[in-house]
Amino acid sequence: MIEAKKIKFHFDNHDYEALTQKIGSSVWVYFQGKTYSIPATDQNLKSRHKSKSANAGVTAILSPMPGKITKVLLSAGQNAEVGQVVIVMEAMKMEYTLKSELKAKIKKVMTKVGDQVALGQILIEFESSSNKAGEKK
Amino acid sequence: MIEAKKIKFHFDNHDYEALTQKIGSSVWVYFQGKTYSIPATDQNLKSRHKSKSANAGVTAILSPMPGKITKVLLSAGQNAEVGQVVIVMEAMKMEYTLKSELKAKIKKVMTKVGDQVALGQILIEFESSSNKAGEKK
Amino acid sequence: MKKINRLAIANRGEVAVRIIKACEELGIETVLLHSEADMGSRAYRLATKKICIGGAQTNQSYLNIPANIQGALASGADAVHPGFGFLSENADFAEAVEKAGLIFVGPSANSIRLLGDKISCKQLAAKAGLPLIPGYSGKDQSLDCLISEAEKIGYPVIVKAAAGGGGRGMKLIKNSTEAKELIESAQRESLSAFGSEQVFLEKYLDRAKHIEFQIFGDSSGRVVHLFDRECSVQRRHQKIIEEAISSSLSEDLRKKMGEAAVSLATLGKYKGAGTVEFLLQDGKFYLLEVNTRLQVEHSVTEMVLGVDLVKAQILTAQGDFIFKTQDHSPRGHAIEGRVYAENPYQGGIPSTGLLGHVSFPEGPGRRFEYGFESGDQITSFYDPMIAKVIVWDESRPRAIQKMIKVLEGSVIFGVHTNIPYLIAILKHPEFINGTMTTRFIENNFAEGLKVPALAEKEKILFEKVLSAHKPSLSLQDAQGGIKTNSPWNQSWRIL
């Protein structure tokens, strides 16, 4: 692993120094008591952005964190209400419920109880034209 | 500056781990609560060794540390007695006296008061066939 | 009476490191009983020996009693320290350790059953005359029964794991519509975390302070208390900031609560380090529960009292140590902040990943306990607490000021942490005044933190940083990290 680097810059008659390190696809920065992380793979982001725009009619619940699915409460063809719990997952010994943010019909359930899922993995696909779906409680 | 590296080895049915780093011409090693430094330039050492052997009739007082010469008590042509103070130097705010370890005539004084000298720098050259000369008090 | 020469640690993370340090100082070898996922951890690197006892899933390793016993025996250990969490309050484990001929560093299995089980503890406390919170702790654990008992108590009601602790398996039920879901959730969490799905119900006290007493029993049956801690700053019943000693107790109240704690622990024949937790509301205190183990926040007690509780545990297990309460009086003020791997700008969502640069600004009266270093992975298998930052100073205001500085000087790259959240709490007037209750977070930080606007100099820095790492990269303010559902939505770019 490459060490963190110091970066110096000048602004408004002052010299500043920050600490920075690229880890995976993010660049981390520490400056004046605060830590920032900046995604450094805009290629990747752009392509995902485009593919989403292209399928504007489909929305989904993505996994908000890596973890284990402990409960799936609805199945394909069923309707989800706004605020209804659709998925329960566990991460770092805490349980998180994923609720639907829209009233919509489920097109596909893409996970099952016991699955280890990754951050951003699609869990539920809706048939809907809304573009908001799934939020952590 | 390159980071210290871990090094693993196996001996007598045990796995061990040490920390190591090359700094300048030395390799530093930390193992089981002890720190070692190993000169990593034997080429250099060998050549100095040889040149010394070739001039076996000349001995010298070398500076045992980097520092500043604050007093030179004898000059070329004078005789040093065993234990006689020849040079006084200062390093890290402490004074160190360099005494002659042999009874010999001084061939050349190669430093003067106020000089900043390096570790191993020749300060006094003797005319003698003895091969021990100059030791820190 | 038996000198411990090699001690097995049935735990991981920072507490495993804490135990290793204590053993090193006592000249005791350590054996880390670890899962497959923990070979890149500080405890793994520091332990004298390490034995892999199973897979990453806790039921395969850290909650697996036979695997732990087998590992301890195979390593030639003569004692087992359970740390906190996992099997630390599991009486069967304590018993299995003793049966295997090893010393269990903790109370007897009997004490754990009496005091650690929340329900039997309440029964014992009632005998000892301690004030209890109204609730239900019956044997009928059917959903119907639990829901009807909750109705009887009257909402809000808390459902808790009988074998639990640390906020896991604990849910606040505000009304009847969410009762079923939350009770089931508590049962599942309890099963996963503690291996038992028994729960109980309590009336929720809505303006209470969390005050707890450190107790310590020697092998002769004598129990003393080592003063109090306040842990009112909690989120989802999980402590975030702890202090010693509480600034909310009168000397009279401190004396009464301390005596209550000691009388209960004495009745439970308590040995070693433990904690009696209370809620304090309107000047009245109620027993909350007893934790029959070392507490995460033991460090603040150590700093104000000048004791080493982990060494005391080990020495007591050997039979050669006695705490004399009269020798101890608190001095100054200590605060602990738990550093969680989570994103404070997204409601505390867990954050996992490869750790990069990690550094803490050491100095007088500062202590850093951490389990992971640069190059280690933070996984989703275990508790999100990756470090503890502890400060001591001569007074509470000075300790708060120091803590803010120390947190600002702490750098963790690779996962998001709650450090900005901790700083915001420390700067809140209610915390500064010491008037916070267990609803402090709910009342003041329900929305989480807002991503602060970037100053011009920060934008310039980020531009420079990105071009240093890779030219022509666009920039997204990710102090809040990737937005959960739509990572591209809220980015901004330097044009």
Add this chain to the structure above:
Amino acid sequence: MKKINRLAIANRGEVAVRIIKACEELGIETVLLHSEADMGSRAYRLATKKICIGGAQTNQSYLNIPANIQGALASGADAVHPGFGFLSENADFAEAVEKAGLIFVGPSANSIRLLGDKISCKQLAAKAGLPLIPGYSGKDQSLDCLISEAEKIGYPVIVKAAAGGGGRGMKLIKNSTEAKELIESAQRESLSAFGSEQVFLEKYLDRAKHIEFQIFGDSSGRVVHLFDRECSVQRRHQKIIEEAISSSLSEDLRKKMGEAAVSLATLGKYKGAGTVEFLLQDGKFYLLEVNTRLQVEHSVTEMVLGVDLVKAQILTAQGDFIFKTQDHSPRGHAIEGRVYAENPYQGGIPSTGLLGHVSFPEGPGRRFEYGFESGDQITSFYDPMIAKVIVWDESRPRAIQKMIKVLEGSVIFGVHTNIPYLIAILKHPEFINGTMTTRFIENNFAEGLKVPALAEKEKILFEKVLSAHKPSLSLQDAQGGIKTNSPWNQSWRIL
């Protein structure tokens, strides 16, 4: 009464870092007044502002009064902290700071003159009825006079810098033949270190313990003591290991010595942190000297008493702090080991160079104060002390045990250090028994350390290390480093 907003530090190394940390916690900005040689140092990186005040040679920078004053004024500082060593006991400097309209963090110039000058201090102490060591402290500083006075006192005699401290400008004269050389040497060192060549003579007490009392005076003239330290482990009159509190004092003696220290400091109208040093021999104590400044070993007092002496200094300088002695009583035991950049296998010869990896094993009751990090140069211009390792534990035996572990876990690459020497001292029966006198080093470690023989596994490791760094290198055991005069003499090779 005036709040300090920006404080200039007329010092370097670990004490500068210590002052910066205290200021950070008090919300005070810092200005490092540094030499050209100190831009690669931790204090340089941590200070809010830095001003270069001159060349590497101390008389051009750290001993240059006008340069320091000018730097402090240019930076907009409102106070100056002198640290220890350098100008910290220079009354002219204190005066110059005050004349420039800045606050001097320390006693008044008058107090420094009265107590800091070893000769006037003895006169004051005589008035206060303190027991003094027989000696000569007259104005006639001619070599002839000093030699004849030494003869009168009777060898062994110590010659000391009147303005000195820290073992510099101090020599032990064992007989008349070495008197001239050593007196001259003391004068030169004194001039170089303190800017004055005045010396005095004292009878050498050959089985004495070094015991000192931390004193603290508030702005109202009230002086208290904060208990004692023992610093008997000295080499060339330079302290190596210090402890608080001394294990050699009866309560009666502690009371008497503490009262003597306070009465002398009160007579000197002492303000802020200072130290009254005594020698204790055969149950009788003698005034040694007063240090009118923060002491290197202040940290051990902080750890056993629960105080922050640097913050107390700054707060006292602002006029808003008062130590109340009755609030303080010592707890547990603290030990400090000074880490010197020197080669313990060659009689402590200084070691300089580029620092590589540096790490300290943090943990409860451990404190590390250091001025240099990986990538910094250790030069020959300044004091060889590059770090301090301080531990606290509940008892002296436990503190010793902890200190050994902590030193073994400390890694410094790039310069040789006295860490093996410190460990050898801590393991010596005389130290463990607490019976050591100031001649402990002379009696037990006169020869320095012997390079230990290498075990087979170490040889295998070294071979592996060398081949990893560069194939076909030969190996020389250099735990003792390059032998001074003949680096090739005592090498050994793997064949």
